[in-house]
Each structure stands twice: as structure tokens, then as C-alpha cells.
Amino acid sequence: MTSETISRTTNTPKTEAELAEIVAGHFAGCQPLRTMGGGTRVQADHIAGDTLTTRAMSGVVTYEPGEMTLIARAGTPLWEIEAMLVSEGQALAFEPPDLRGVLGSDGTPTIGGMVAANASGPRGIMAGACRDHLLGVRFVDGQGRVLKNGGRVMKNVTGLDLSKLLCGSFGTLGILTEVAMKTLPHAQARGTLAIRGVDDAEALRTFTTALATPFEISGAAFHDGTAWLRIEGLPPQLAYRQKRLQELFGAYEITFLDAEATVTLWRDLRDVAHFAGTDTPLWRVPVKPSDAPALTASLRALGGQTSLDWGGGLIWYCGPGEASAVRDIAPHAMLVRRGGVEGSAFPRQSAAVERLSQELRRKFDPAGILNPGLMGG
Amino acid sequence: MAMPQPDERILERAPQIVTALRGVLPEDAVIDDPQETLAYECDALTAYRCAPLAVVLPRTTAEVAEAMRVCGVMGVPVVPRGAGTSLAGGALPTADCVVIGTARLNQVLEIDTDNRFIRVQTGVTNLSVSEVLEPHGFFYAPDPSSQLACTIAGNIAMNSGGAHCLKYGVTTNNLMGATVVLTTGEIVELGGAELASSGLDLLGLLCGSEGQLGIVTEAFLRILPRPEGARPMLIGFDSPEVAGECVARIIRSGVLPVAIEYMDEPCLRAVEDFAQAGYPKCAAVLIVEVEGSPDEIADQIARIRAIADELEPVEFRESRNADDALAIWKGRKSAFGAMGRLGDYICLDGTVPVGQLPHTLRRIGELSKQHGLEVANVFHAGDGNMHPLILFNANEPGQLERAEAFGADILRLCVEVGGCLTGEHGVGVEKRDLMDVQYDAPDLAMQMEVKDVFDPTWILNPAKVFPLQASAAHRLKAVQ
Ligand SMILES: Cc1cc2nc3c(=O)[nH]c(=O)nc-3n(C[C@H](O)[C@H](O)[C@H](O)COP(=O)(O)OP(=O)(O)OC[C@H]3O[C@@H](n4cnc5c(N)ncnc54)[C@H](O)[C@@H]3O)c2cc1C
Ligand SMILES: Cc1cc2nc3c(=O)[nH]c(=O)nc-3n(C[C@H](O)[C@H](O)[C@H](O)COP(=O)(O)OP(=O)(O)OC[C@H]3O[C@@H](n4cnc5c(N)ncnc54)[C@H](O)[C@@H]3O)c2cc1C
Numbered sequence: 001m002t003s004e005t006i007s008r009t010t011n012t013p014k015t016e017a018e019l020a021e022i023v024a025g026h027f028a029g030c031q032p033l034r035t036m037g038g039g040t041r042v043q044a045d046h047i048a049g050d051t052l053t054t055r056a057m058s059g060v061v062t063y064e065p066g067e068m069t070l071i072a073r074a075g076t077p078l079w080e081i082e083a084m085l086v087s088e089g090q091a092l093a094f095e096p097p098d099l100r101g102v103l104g105s106d107g108t109p110t111i112g113g114m115v116a117a118n119a120s121g122p123r124g125i126m127a128g129a130c131r132d133h134l135l136g137v138r139f140v141d142g143q144g145r146v147l148k149n150g151g152r153v154m155k156n157v158t159g160l161d162l163s164k165l166l167c168g169s170f171g172t173l174g175i176l177t178e179v180a181m182k183t184l185p186h187a188q189a190r191g192t193l194a195i196r197g198v199d200d201a202e203a204l205r206t207f208t209t210a211l212a213t214p215f216e217i218s219g220a221a222f223h224d225g226t227a228w229l230r231i232e233g234l235p236p237q238l239a240y241r242q243k244r245l246q247e248l249f250g251a252y253e254i255t256f257l258d259a260e261a262t263v264t265l266w267r268d269l270r271d272v273a274h275f276a277g278t279d280t281p282l283w284r285v286p287v288k289p290s291d292a293p294a295l296t297a298s299l300r301a302l303g304g305q306t307s308l309d310w311g312g313g314l315i316w317y318c319g320p321g322e323a324s325a326v327r328d329i330a331p332h333a334m335l336v337r338r339g340g341v342e343g344s345a346f347p348r349q350s351a352a353v354e355r356l357s358q359e360l361r362r363k364f365d366p367a368g369i370l371n372p373g374l375m376g377g
Numbered sequence: 378m379a380m381p382q383p384d385e386r387i388l389e390r391a392p393q394i395v396t397a398l399r400g401v402l403p404e405d406a407v408i409d410d411p412q413e414t415l416a417y418e419c420d421a422l423t424a425y426r427c428a429p430l431a432v433v434l435p436r437t438t439a440e441v442a443e444a445m446r447v448c449g450v451m452g453v454p455v456v457p458r459g460a461g462t463s464l465a466g467g468a469l470p471t472a473d474c475v476v477i478g479t480a481r482l483n484q485v486l487e488i489d490t491d492n493r494f495i496r497v498q499t500g501v502t503n504l505s506v507s508e509v510l511e512p513h514g515f516f517y518a519p520d521p522s523s524q525l526a527c528t529i530a531g532n533i534a535m536n537s538g539g540a541h542c543l544k545y546g547v548t549t550n551n552l553m554g555a556t557v558v559l560t561t562g563e564i565v566e567l568g569g570a571e572l573a574s575s576g577l578d579l580l581g582l583l584c585g586s587e588g589q590l591g592i593v594t595e596a597f598l599r600i601l602p603r604p605e606g607a608r609p610m611l612i613g614f615d616s617p618e619v620a621g622e623c624v625a626r627i628i629r630s631g632v633l634p635v636a637i638e639y640m641d642e643p644c645l646r647a648v649e650d651f652a653q654a655g656y657p658k659c660a661a662v663l664i665v666e667v668e669g670s671p672d673e674i675a676d677q678i679a680r681i682r683a684i685a686d687e688l689e690p691v692e693f694r695e696s697r698n699a700d701d702a703l704a705i706w707k708g709r710k711s712a713f714g715a716m717g718r719l720g721d722y723i724c725l726d727g728t729v730p731v732g733q734l735p736h737t738l739r740r741i742g743e744l745s746k747q748h749g750l751e752v753a754n755v756f757h758a759g760d761g762n763m764h765p766l767i768l769f770n771a772n773e774p775g776q777l778e779r780a781e782a783f784g785a786d787i788l789r790l791c792v793e794v795g796g797c798l799t800g801e802h803g804v805g806v807e808k809r810d811l812m813d814v815q816y817d818a819p820d821l822a823m824q825m826e827v828k829d830v831f832d833p834t835w836i837l838n839p840a841k842v843f844p845l846q847a848s849a850a851h852r853l854k855a856v857q
Contacts, residue, residue, distance in 0.1 A: 159821070
């Protein structure tokens with residue numbers, strides 16, 4: 001039986017209460033639920049059960065630019081959030097990627113899906129990931145209980161930080177209904193140094209040098225012989241940092257990309273556009289940066305191509321390598337685009353971490369109805 | 378503040394417990410001499426004291442694991458301890474507990490500037506981490522005011538922040554990995570030298586968990602290149618509202634200072650008497666610090682000056698050199714000492730949304746009259762983390778209780794305006810029984826179920842963080 005022939009009910013609750021009722025019903029009947037936001041993630045067909053989407057739970061609850069805080073319902077489209085922030089000169093500093101191109105999916109990415117995936121892009125090297133900007137959540141657990149954690153303030157150490165757990169849990173602990181995020185002022189000026197004609201090892205050396213300067217490099221990526229360094233800030237900061245970095249890398253062939261080119265380039269790097277439009281499996285591998293050149297060489301030996309982000313701390317591998325071979329080289333590899341590869345998309349954890357994770361999952365979802373089979377559960 | 382009665386059955390077995398610990402640890406690692414255990418009777422919340430049954434000071438993760446295993450098997454509560462600078466009573470022992478301290482876990486294990494991390498045993502002090510990094514041109518960003526004494530272990534357990542966290546975040550944003558000893562004695566590695574890990578964010582859960590989930594023995598910390606320079610400016614206003622407005626406008630303008638500190642009039646008075654910092658006489662002073670090259674700094678100061686000028690400050694003083702900078706920070710740095718001279722005080726730690734600062738300050742003033750106790754405010758304004766200091770006289774019966782009641786009212790106010798009970802000092806025993814102001818019963822129940830996963834019999838720092846009544850059933854499991 002192919003996935004298309006499984007008949008599923010799609011639940012599209014409009015309120016938190018309605019959502020809680022649906023989950024409580026499925027909990028009582030031990031019926032699995034396949035949770036989603038905008039459904040831009042493909043390859044979820046193997047997850048059993050009815051679909052539950054937060055798509056209809058949309059809208060910004062509060063946005064206070066002077067406090068740098070935003071609270072939105074989980075189903076709010078990300079583009080809507082981003083447009084609103086831009087109008088106030090702010091942004092989500094961690095640059096959540098839009099992987100529709102890479103995944104060949106349609107639909108609209110939601111802010112809940114972003115948090116559930118801890119979706120974070122190139123600026124993570126300076127600003128941290130989604131989880132670093134998440135202030136609080138409301139969610140419905142696997143029994144249909146409406147719970148909250150954190151709040152809407154920058155600093156909060158009141159009790160255990162369950163928000164962090166929910167962030168990156170891919171809908172396996174609970175269904176987010178509302179998220180509170182920290183926003184940041186959008187840099188007023190930006191530019192990119194492009195260092196051409198280098199290989200992985202040289203790219204890494206330029207990254208290491210640049211990232212040891214106080215110039216707040218906000219992106220350091222490499223693909224196809226070019227290493228890019230993004231700088232941002234107030235206009236005088238940009239001019240000064242550009243000058244100092246050009247001096248530092250005087251021996252290389254450098255071009256400077258202006259603001260407009262910078263925006264386009266880093267959007268493409270963020271969305272891994274260079275590996276879009278094919279079916280070849282795509283892997284995302286966090287590494288210790290100094291290991292990156294050797295790892296990329298080993299991965300390319302399996303066939304395919306690699307690129308680097310996060311100053312060498314993240315390898316993208318697009319190639320036909322077998323899952324076991326990829327994971328032998330890179331144990332932390334996560335499969336983002338299946339391209340026919342079987343097995344779990346998530347890397348294996350140590351036995352102790354796996355046990356703790358599964359026990360946590362049982363506390364949040366005692367009947368095992370939330371995205372069963374995903375994340376090893 | 379109520380603490381559960383010590384368990385008689387544990388007290389009776391004290392000699393066997395100490396013998397068992399001595400059996401697995403080096404001779405000098407176990408302390409049970411009542412003269413010596415007295416040094417561990419409290420943390421910086423000194424109103425509450427109780428010497429522990431014994432103190433263990435291991436030198437390695439393996440020794441922590443051995444000690445933990447013994448306590449686990451024998452059902453003895455364990456209170457982890459760093460330097461004991463917690464202000465919430467998080468490291469407060471009970472008579473039937475063993476304190477496991479990180480004081481001797483003080484090795485720097487690895488400095489890796491190419492991969493921008495430092496790996497340490499968690500008993501190192503916060504300041505010493507930045508000191509060993511200095512010759513490399515790097516620093517560790519979280520800088521609690523207690524940094525001279527407090528340990529990375531305590532920082533992780535409390536998710537501590539400091540004056541510079543507006544720009545650099547708090548501990549959780551700078552922690553890449555940790556080695557944790559579970560109550561079974563099992564050693565678990567979370568995260569590491571990579572910038573991201575997949576799977577559930579157990580490291581994020583651990584950070585700020587106040588010694589509820591495991592004992593942290595080693596850590597990977599993210600390090601940053603040192604800025605070229607930094608300069609503060611001082612801005613005085615004759616109204617707290619306008620000072621609050623200035624904070625919001627700076628943040629909206631796109632300039633991101635590394636610190637925005639706020640001192641109110643009672644605090645300014647005390648500081649002037651104590652330190653003669655030469656601050657203006659006014660209702661509120663902001664200290665704003667920016668970083669960068671000399672030109673970058675000049676540009677940022679000019680932008681902030683333009684914002685402040687629109688609000689007609691009483692004074693705008695920018696530092697031109699290191700001496701000016703020192704003079705501007707002098708009063709702020711001595712604020713706690715200055716207040717200490719006026720009498721006893723309790724230091725609160727609520728956070729409010731920045732926009733609610735003026736309203737909150739006004740209400741605190743009203744509550745001060747109502748309770749008949751003076752209060753002074755000095756805090757990190759950029760992120761709304763307030764530290765009202767309530768002055769009282771500990772020698773006068775009933776005054777501590779009055780100060781605590783006033784403090785509880787202020788913390789309720791913080792939650793009421795959309796904030797939280799604690800921004801950096803933690804819940805400990807101090808705010809334990811206020812937790813239900815911020816969280817409903819099911820929210821707390823879920824948190825306690827999470828503790829169950831890591832510590833099924835609740836032997837790690839029980840009677841902290843969660844309201845005693847709410848946690849009673851969980852704690853009972855330890856006894857059975
Ligand atoms: C295997 C895989 C790995 C990925 N890894 C990353 C990554 O590491 N970093 C990254 O930036 N992007 C990653 N992505 C892309 C990421 O899924 C999307 O950027 C984002 O989640 C899209 O939002 P959406 O609303 O379309 O989510 P969907 O595609 O609908 O769902 C994404 C995930 O989040 C869950 N989810 C959605 N809404 C909620 C909610 N309200 N509450 C709880 N759970 C919810 C879903 O169950 C699903 O697991 C990955 C995609 C796949 C397929
Ligand atoms: C004058 C002064 C100024 C302060 N300023 C700040 C400030 O600016 N910002 C701020 O955030 N805090 C501040 N604090 C509070 C305090 O210094 C911090 O919370 C600090 O992180 C505590 O570290 P410590 O080593 O003293 O920990 P301790 O006080 O010994 O312990 C604190 C908590 O951590 C737990 N713990 C200790 N070691 C471990 C371990 N190895 N594993 C698991 N749990 C453990 C303890 O059980 C306890 O719950 C200040 C305190 C003082 C006295």
C-alpha cells in the first residue's frame with residue numbers, strides 16, 4: 001500500500017480549546033496523530049494516524065518593538081511575521097530557512113513549525129539558533145492538557161525550561177499553540193566579502209581567522225570555490241569592518257558584495273538553494289569546524305557535493321552515499337531530504353540520552369500518539 | 378520558610394553513610410567534622426542555615442559519580458554546591474543531606490580558539506575562565522556580578538546572566554555541552570564541540586535547572602573574540618518614566634548597547650554617600666555601554682546622545698578615557714555594598730516587560746509606603762530584570778517577615794504585568810512557594826514529571842524550586 005492510499009482525517013482546529021479536545025479524544029482512544037503546521041515538510045507519510053494541522057490557528061497576539069518581543073499563534077505564516085517585523089526595522093535574528101525549494105514541497109511555513117524544528121540559518125554563528133530566541137510557549141501535551149512554560153520576558157529562570165525541550169522536538173512532545181519570541185533590530189547596513197578560488201581547507205582558515213576578530217561576522221559560508229563572510233551593523237561599523245577584513249585577507253582575490261547582493265546571496269545560502277531542484281539525498285551535519293575539511297573530503301568520496309556554513313561548523317552534503325556510510329563518517333548527520341534513503345532522519349544518540357529522551361516523551365505523551373515513529377520514538 | 382523535617386532514619390545512619398563515602402573516595406574528599414561542615418550551612422541567602430550531614434569534595438567526574446551512587450543507593454538527599462553565592466537558597470543544605478561541592482573540580486581542560494570553545498571542570502570560577510582566555514584575545518560572555526567567586530557549575534545550574542547579557546545572552550546561550558552525573562551515578566555527555574545537536578534539547582533543560590536533574594562536572598563554553606574597546610555613558614533623568622522611555626527608544630533605534638543599567642533615586646543617594654561617584658542628583662540614572670573601535674564607539678554614543686537629548690536629560694556624561702569609564706561604573710559597582718551600609722536588605726530578582734518598567738516602579742513605591750519599608754532599585758534595564766533592594770532591620774523582631782511579605786508582593790506584581798518571578802537568581806527555597814503565582818498546577822506538575830525522569834526518587838536538591846505541598850507526593854518516593 002502506498003502512502004497515497006491511506007485515508008486520513010485532517011483536523012484543522014481554530015482554537016486551542018478545540019485542539020486540546022481533539023488530542024484528548026485521540027489520547028482516550030490511543031489513536032495516533034500526525035502533527036503539522038504548514039506541511040512544508042514532506043516525507044512524513046510514514047507517520048501513522050490522522051493529520052492535525054495548526055494552520056487555522058493564526059495571528060499575532062502581541063508585538064512590542066520597544067521590548068523586542070513577539071507572541072504569535074502557532075499557525076501564523078512566517079512570511080506574515082517577517083513582513084510585520086521588517087516594518088518596524090526588526091527581524092528574527094536566527095534567519096529561519098525556507099526549505100520548500102530543497103524539499104520540493106508547497107504549503108506555507110508557520111512559526112510553530114519553525115519552533116518545532118528549531119529552524120535556524122547562517123546567522124546562528126553569531127546570534128544563536130531559534131531556541132536562543134524563544135521566550136515561552138503554550139502547548140497541548142499528548143493527553144490534551146493545555147500547558148505553558150516560560151513567558152514573554154528576556155530573562156526568566158523560573159522553574160524548568162520546558163520551552164527549550166519543545167523547541168526542536170518536531171511535534172513529539174506536544175503541539176505548540178502559541179510561541180513568544182525575542183526580536184532584534186535589523187542591521188542597518190550589510191555587505192559580503194567574497195573570497196574566490198579557495199578549497200575547503202583554505203575556506204576554513206579564512207573563517208577561523210575572521211571569526212577570531214571582533215568584527216562580528218554574521219555569516220561564514222563556502223560553496224564551489226568561494227568563501228563568503230557577511231558583515232552587518234550601523235553604516236560606520238560596516239565601512240570599518242570591511243576595510244579591516246580586506247587588509248587581513250589581502251593575499252586573496254576578494255570582491256565586495258553590496259547590501260542587495262548580500263540579501264539575495266544569504267537567502268540562497270540559508271535555503272540551501274544550491275542543492276534545490278533535485279532528488280538526491282541531502283544531509284545536514286553539525287561538526288567541530290576544524291574537522292570540516294577532512295569530513296567533506298570523505299563525504300565527497302561517496303559521490304556528490306558539499307558546502308559549508310557556520311564558519312565550517314555545518315556541512316551540507318548532497319549525494320547518493322548510503323545512510324550507514326554517511327553516518328560512519330559523520331555520526332551527527334541529519335537527513336533533510338530522503339531521496340530514497342530508508343531509516344531514521346535523525347542521528348543516533350548515546351544510549352543514556354536516548355533513554356532519557358524516550359522517558360521524557362512518555363511523560364509528555366503517555367499514549368505515544370504524537371508523531372509516532374518520528375525521532376526514533 | 379518551611380523546610381521538611383530531616384529524615385530520622387537517615388540521621389541514624391549517618392556514620393554508615395560517611396563510611397560508605399570514604400570507601401569509594403580519597404581520604405580528604407569527605408568532610409563530616411561538624412566544625413568544618415558548618416562552612417556549608419548556607420549560601421548567600423544567609424537568613425536560612427543548616428549544616429549538612431557531610432560534605433564531599435571530589436576532584437574528578439568519576440569521584441562525583443561514586444559519591445552520587447552511594448547516596449543514591451542509601452537514599453540520602455544530595456545538595457550540589459558551587460561557590461555558595463546563590464541568593465535564593467538553592468545550595469541550602471538540610472541536616473540529612475550530603476553536599477557535593479565542585480570546589481576542587483577546578484581544571485581548565487582545553488582552550489580551543491580555532492573552534493571557539495573552552496572546556497572546563499565546572500568548579501572553576503566565572504572570572505578565571507575569562508582570565509585564562511585573555512592572552513588569547515577571547516572572553517566568556519556571561520558575567521554575573523558575583524563572577525569573582527561564583528563557579529561555572531552554579532552559573533549553569535542558575536542560567537546566570539550579567540550586565541552584558543543584553544548583547545551576549547545568558548549562560549544557556551553560551552553553553553555548548555556538559556558532562557552530567559545522574560542520580561544513579563551514570564555519566565552522561567550532552568552536546569559538545571559542535572554548534573548544534575539534534576534530538577531533544579536536554580542541555581537547554583539542564584541549564585537553569587537549579588541542581589534538580591543531575592550534577593554538572595564539565596562544560597564546553599562558547600568563547601568570543603574580545604571587542605576592540607568599550608565605553609560607558611551616564612544619562613540622568615528627573616523622571617523614572619522618561620528614563621524608561623529612553624531605554625525603549627535606544628533599543629528601537631538599532632543601536633545594540635552591551636549594557637543598560639538603571640539606578641533610582643534612593644539607590645543614587647546611598648551610592649553617593651558611600652562611594653562619592655559624583656552622580657547627578659536626579660530621579661534616575663542610566664549607564665549605557667557600547668563597544669567597538671574608537672570611531673564605532675563615537676558614532677554609537679552620538680546616536681544615543683541624540684535619542685537622549687530629545688528627552689531632555691538632566692545630564693549626559695560620556696567617558697572619553699579609561700578613568701572616566703571607571704568613574705561612571707564606580708557607583709553602579711558599589712551599589713550593593715552601599716545599600717549594605719544602610720542596614721540589612723533582601724535583594725529581589727523579578728523581570729518585567731521593559732514597557733512596564735515605569736508602572737512597576739510606581740507600584741513598588743506605593744507598596745513601599747504600604748509595608749513601611751524602604752526600597753531602592755538598581756537593575757539591568759535593557760531586559761527588564763529588576764533588583765529591588767528592600768531595607769529592614771534584622772534585629773527588630775518581625776521585620777524580616779515584613780520584608781519578605783513586601784518582596785512577595787513585588788514578585789506578584791512582576792508576574793501580574795507579564796513578567797516572571799526570577800530573571801537570574803533562581804527559585805531555590807526563596808521563591809518556591811510563589812511558583813503557583815506564575816504557573817498553574819498542571820504546568821508545575823509537568824515540570825515535576827520531568828524531574829521524575831532524571832531523579833525518580835527525588836534525592837537531588839529536594840524541597841527546592843517546587844512548592845512543598847505540590848511536590849510532597851514526588852518527594853515521598855524517596856522515603857519509600
Ligand atoms: C527531516 C527534516 C529535518 C529538518 N531539519 C531542519 C533543521 O534542522 N533546521 C531547519 O531549519 N529546518 C529543518 N527542516 C525544515 C523544517 O521542517 C521547516 O523549516 C519548518 O518546520 C517548516 O514549518 P511548517 O509549518 O511547514 O512545518 P511542518 O512541515 O508542518 O512541520 C515540521 C515539523 O514540526 C512539527 N510541527 C509543526 N507545527 C507544529 C506545532 N504547532 N506544534 C508542534 N509541532 C509542530 C511537525 O510535526 C513536524 O515534525 C527539516 C525538515 C525535515 C523534513
Ligand atoms: C553579590 C552577588 C551578586 C550576584 N550577581 C549576580 C548576577 O549579576 N547575575 C546572576 O545571574 N546571579 C548573580 N548572583 C547570584 C549567584 O552568584 C549566581 O546564581 C551564581 O551562578 C551561583 O554560582 P555558585 O557557584 O555560587 O553556585 P551555588 O550558590 O553554590 O549554587 C547555586 C545553585 O546551583 C546548584 N549547583 C551548584 N553546583 C552544581 C552542580 N555542579 N551541578 C548541578 N547543580 C549545581 C546548587 O544546588 C544551587 O541550587 C549574585 C550573587 C551575589 C552574592
